[in-house]
Amino acid sequence: MVAYVANKFGPGKEKFIDYIKESGISDKKNTAQAIWQVGKxxxxxxxxxxxxxSIKDFSFFKNWLSCK
Incomplete structure (x- = not known):
């Protein structure tokens, strides 16, 4: 989720927290911060x-997303 948000909306913890709140995943900053901390x-x-x-190894994500 961290990679998705960073790639689609921009990197950084604040953008990630905003996404978590705006998308309705959680309205709690502590929950968003916990997801960020573990994922990042x-x-x-x-x-x-x-x-x-932000994504460092694009080839990993490309291969992972194309798995069937």
Whole structure:
């Protein structure tokens, strides 16, 4: 979700939190922040995302999305 939001709406925690609220996923900032922290943290650890949540490894996501 972090990669999707960063790619579609722009990187960064504030844009992500705004998306979570505006899309109706949650109206709570703490919930949005928890999703960001775990998603971004895992993505950075796996070397798939940059620190701002933007995609670092486009080939991974392209292959993952084309799996059947």
């Amino acid at each position: 943290g895992d993505g950075v650890f796996l070397n798939l995302l940059n620190n701002d949540g």
